[in-house]
Amino acid sequence: MQALQFSDTAITTPLLQSIVALGYTEMTPIQAKTIPLILEGKDIIAKAKTGSGKTVAFGIGLLSNLDASVYETQALVLCPTRELADQVSKAIRSLAAFIPNIKLLTLCGGVPIRHQLASLEQHAPHIVVGTPGRIKDHLIRKSLDLETVRVLVLDEADRMLDMGFEDEISFVVAEMVEEKQTLLFSATYPESILAMSEHIQHEPIEISIDEAHEEGQIEQLFFKAEEQDKPQAVVALLSKYQPDSTVIFCNTKYNCQIVGDWLTQQGYSVLVLNGDLEQRERDQVLLRFANKSCSILVATDVAARGLDIKDLSAVITYDLSHDPEVHIHRIGRTGRAGQKGLAFSLCAGNELERAKAIAAYQNADLKWDKFNATRIPKNTTLKPAMVTLVIDGGRKSKIRATDILGALTGEAGLSGSEVGKIDIFDVRTYVAIKRASANIALTRLQQGTIKGRKLRVKSL
Numbered sequence: 478m479q480a481l482q483f484s485d486t487a488i489t490t491p492l493l494q495s496i497v498a499l500g501y502t503e504m505t506p507i508q509a510k511t512i513p514l515i516l517e518g519k520d521i522i523a524k525a526k527t528g529s530g531k532t533v534a535f536g537i538g539l540l541s542n543l544d545a546s547v548y549e550t551q552a553l554v555l556c557p558t559r560e561l562a563d564q565v566s567k568a569i570r571s572l573a574a575f576i577p578n579i580k581l582l583t584l585c586g587g588v589p590i591r592h593q594l595a596s597l598e599q600h601a602p603h604i605v606v607g608t609p610g611r612i613k614d615h616l617i618r619k620s621l622d623l624e625t626v627r628v629l630v631l632d633e634a635d636r637m638l639d640m641g642f643e644d645e646i647s648f649v650v651a652e653m654v655e656e657k658q659t660l661l662f663s664a665t666y667p668e669s670i671l672a673m674s675e676h677i678q679h680e681p682i683e684i685s686i687d688e689a690h691e692e693g694q695i696e697q698l699f700f701k702a703e704e705q706d707k708p709q710a711v712v713a714l715l716s717k718y719q720p721d722s723t724v725i726f727c728n729t730k731y732n733c734q735i736v737g738d739w740l741t742q743q744g745y746s747v748l749v750l751n752g753d754l755e756q757r758e759r760d761q762v763l764l765r766f767a768n769k770s771c772s773i774l775v776a777t778d779v780a781a782r783g784l785d786i787k788d789l790s791a792v793i794t795y796d797l798s799h800d801p802e803v804h805i806h807r808i809g810r811t812g813r814a815g816q817k818g819l820a821f822s823l824c825a826g827n828e829l830e831r832a833k834a835i836a837a838y839q840n841a842d843l844k845w846d847k848f849n850a851t852r853i854p855k856n857t858t859l860k861p862a863m864v865t866l867v868i869d870g871g872r873k874s875k876i877r878a879t880d881i882l883g884a885l886t887g888e889a890g891l892s893g894s895e896v897g898k899i900d901i902f903d904v905r906t907y908v909a910i911k912r913a914s915a916n917i918a919l920t921r922l923q924q925g926t927i928k929g930r931k932l933r934v935k936s937l
């Protein structure tokens with residue numbers, strides 16, 4: 478298939494001129510997928526890794542809609558840091574090189590607001606690029622008017638949320654009219670992004686470009702197993718390959734529960750991600766899996782939506798999906814970041830048609846293998862590397878990761894390398910500790926204090 482050229486789309490002449498001047502010949506995959514939709518005025522939520530050319534995609538979008546003869550702020554780009562805002566400003570300026578009289582202003586914290594105020598007093602910039610905190614300051618001072626904004630871009634939205642800009646973003650969005658286009662770009666797709674999108678976008682189209690899977694990065698094997706043999710097959714595969722972290726996909730909640738109960742009974746550390754869980758329980762399951770204190774997660778596709786776990790060693794498909802694209806999406810969660818991933822699929826006699834559809838979709842024959850359920854070695858149930866401790870105190874009691882780390886490495890005498898991920902919520906904090914040191918950490922935290930206070934601590 479011929480790659481989409483910039484000139485194949487509705488991009489205007491001055492923008493095509495700057496694209497030529499920049500030396501771009503073909504669109505990157507994320508550009509080819511998003512630019513046509515952006516030019517149609519659609520809201521999009523786009524996920525693609527760093528360096529995939531997202532800036533050009535939204536830059537073209539906001540410049541296409543701009544009327545340089547009207548001195549109003551027509552586009553706003555929110556970025557997580559000053560450094561990124563500067564990069565984005567520079568890229569948009571180059572794209573706008575052949576459009577006369579465009580005024581772009583970069584508004585970030587960390588520099589005196591005086592100069593920015595002076596610059597805003599002359600006449601409103603067509604485009605503002607900035608960080609949420611400083612933009613909010615300007616809105617409070619009424620030095621900036623965003624009611625005329627027609628295109629809003631949230632760049633690196635996941636990082637903005639990680640940095641705690643959620644409230645600032647809400648404040649800024651509330652100052653704009655609803656009838657505008659909102660483009661959300663992110664390198665990852667955590668739940669929080671979907672929640673924010675729901676809040677501020679209108680029928681967004683989701684586009685994601687998964688990191689290209691280099692040849693051989695995922696080892697995909699299919700196993701014939703009838704329904705009643707599938708539980709044994711899972712155990713046989715887990716004990717043979719010993720993956721550190723595995724997601725098992727089932728088509729139904731019912732099967733998830735069956736698999737979860739069975740593996741628990743076999744001594745595995747396993748959690749079921751169920752659509753019926755309350756948000757707090759769901760967060761807890763996800764973070765225990767992500768911080769490596771649970772090694773197996775069983776989920777339906779719906780429950781796993783937005784799941785973004787790095788370093789997944791294996792994906793087991795317990796029920797084959799009816800949709801080959803869903804299958805590819807399932808197995809694509811392993812074999813990331815240059816690591817080798819394992820994808821095992823169980824196929825009952827009545828699922829053979831689905832297997833054929835997958836082979837046709839990926840345009841490659843399936844590799845079939847056999848599992849040995851009769852010779853499962855003893856004591857192969859994998860113990861997760863970490864244990865999660867829960868502390869009854871969080872953001873509301875001003876607890877920070879450094880306080881926890883301080884308490885553990887100071888009084889408790891652990892080394893930093895024994896402490897894993899620290900997740901802080903409003904009234905609760907979860908800390909992953911290497912299994913061997915978990916008991917010491919627990920006792921010491923229970924006896925000692927955090928930020929001078931005694932807090933309840935227990936092990937999950």
Ligand code: ADP
Binds near residue numbers: 500504508525527531
């Ligand atoms: P992202 O925001 O997705 O991390 P950028 O927008 O910063 O990525 O782009 C990364 C690099 O790719 C930049 O140096 C940019 O100039 C370059 N680039 C963007 N689009 C193209 C293209 N179509 N062809 C060649 N290079 C491109």
Ligand code: MG
Binds near residue numbers: 528532
């Ligand atoms: Mg970028």
